[in-house]
Amino acid sequence: QQQVKQSPQSLIVQKGGIPIINCAYENTAFDYFPWYQQFPGKGPALLIAIRPDVSEKKEGRFTISFNKSAKQFSLHIMDSQPGDSATYFCAASIESSGSRLTFGEGTQLTVNP
């Protein structure tokens, strides 16, 4: 019940395309859903996050869509650039449980020039 399932495992798009990464969860107690970006040799860095009382959040070219009834959320990257090539992880946490993050398996995104 603590799992977060992420898809696809890998994704290749052309520059300017809109890659979409999806995540699904089971535990309805989760109350915070962040996305992390990780470059090779670096630790994950927080990209954008959403709470379940909001259906969409935008920050620059990054948008999270959240569907509470379906227990799914997704990351959209508008006007993708080669510099966006990285591994993206969705995660979920529960504030009352100390905010430990449960991560998805990751999506390796490649944006071709």
Place this chain on the structure above:
Amino acid sequence: EAGVAQSPRYKIIEKRQSVAFWCNPISGHATLYWYQQILGQGPKLLIQFQNNGVVDDSQLPKDRFSAERLKGVDSTLKIQPAKLEDSAVYLCASSRRVGAYEQYFGPGTRLTVT
């Protein structure tokens, strides 16, 4: 502000040897986390500290892994004895307090057990 520091960055050991990793969190951050990231997977929490007390160590293999956080600042994670399946990147993260959602990660220590 300076980020989370970790050392060493890389370590190669033979199975049954011991190894230790060090983490210095962001100044003033009360909560510290150790995650294990196996190649091709998402990070998995091993242990969480609030100041120098353990908040959650439910996923720490306590027969071989141990961790401490001295004086509520730096932390060390030890593996003794190491197994082949311990090969992974060990990530340290910190946040301002328990319940603070934003966690800041260090660059990690890549461990290879041969």
